Amino acid sequence: MSVIDVTDLRKSYGGRAAVDGVSFTVEEGEIFGILGPNGAGKTTTVECVEGLRVPDAGRVRVTGLDPVADHEEVTRVLGAQLQQSELQPKLTVREALELYTSFYPRPADWRPLAERLGLTGKLTTRFGKLSGGQKQRLFIALALIGNPRIVVLDELTTGLDPRARRDTWELIEDVRAGGVTVLLVTHFMEEAQRLCDRIAVIDKGRVAALDTPSGLIRRSAGATVISFTPSAPLDDADLNTLPQLASVQHKDGRITLSGTDETVNAVITLLARSRVTAHQLRVTDATLDDAFLDLTEATA
């Protein structure tokens, strides 16, 4: 069952289209990622889902509700962590948690949530005195405090150190295990690859690709990377005729090729035929990073 439906969403600012026909569907219980370069329209898209912006055209539905017309009902099922926001500087962490708890009909208990996010020692600290990472963790807690069915996290781990980032990822996996659907906006490939079931890559206001992380990697031109140090020089002409080859690089006597499994087989045949030994032969899958660059460049 889908819980978020976005169809042909459009939104312009001052004549410039920030979102230019975006469509996607998020299924209940999945972690759905929105990935894209800065200014691609990611935040505008999720702000339309949150009901903070009114779309120029297109249709957005959250559990069948219109986030603008049925805003209040949507806020009860959707928790949001915004990319940029603050709280009153002199409000303490505990007061913020209690205040936001009071807003919801069936809130979560904030104590275990604060504990889980490492905020227990900061309950009497005022918001203005928190570090960037602590503020971020408080906002994650506030997004979850209403026991939402859907949680939208925009730049979830920005400002967190690697340790806190990993803890947060575990928390998100737990949240999903509890049946909550997660819409995650990120530009961290590692985060997307680790957490997301499916990813929409958004570029210049459009969906450039929508697939699972491994699906996206497979789609990219250089999905497999082969690198080795040949015992004798290889003829570039031979290398360039390899099937499905995406790129060739020479560096310090080492050759790095990207392509597909077919390219790998052809390289091995070529090496054997040329009687060249490949030292330190490595075959690796491309990362989501490579796929992302490929996808966003293709539309440039």
Add this chain to the structure above:
Amino acid sequence: MSTDVLDTAVLRSEFRLFRREPGGIFWVMLFPTVLLAILGSIPSFREADPGLGGLRPVDAYVPVAVLLGLIVGGLQGMPPTLTGYRESGILRRMSTTPVRPSALLTAQMVVFGAAALLSALVALAVGRLAFRVALPEQPLGYLLALLLALLASLALGAVLSAVSRTTKIATAVGSTTLFPAMFTAGVWLPVEAMPDLLADIVGWTPFGAAARALNEAAAGDWPGALHLAVLAGWTVLLTAAASRWFRWE
């Protein structure tokens, strides 16, 4: 949980935050009375003045001190706070919850309104106890004029916050508006002591009308319908302007 423009949890929270602002507490709640006490301690301010219709200057300054608290609260206290809430995304964050951000606007008005009324009580009490200034002889009329003036001041504050994009601008605009507001309320020269033409002109401004209405009620008359109408008119006009221009983000 609430979907009304008034949310008790938000209100409590804003009261608590106001108590953490010593500057706000001083300027809204104490400064008007401190000014009254300083002026009242000048001997000539305690002598009847024929230019004031036989009142002593200190008598004339009690309504001024009463108005001063609500002017400072409405024009200098509230606009930077509200604009700051918008600028830093606090209103926006609240928009993603079942509580409307208007709950924060209402809470701010209630907090500054309560502080201004308390300030008025302090000024009346100190005037009575320290300088034997008679309490208003027409208390109901006095209260009505005071409440209307308070509404006008809060509405003007909301307009200033609406037209100010940043906290800095709101502070500057608030301070700039503060001086004419203080002048018309009679801080430099009580309205009764103003030349007739000036007093008539000032009577058309919100705080000038408020000063005249308060003086009438203090003397025991029901405040003039014109002054109350001027105040009510400004309140309606300013509220309409605020609701037209105020942006939540």
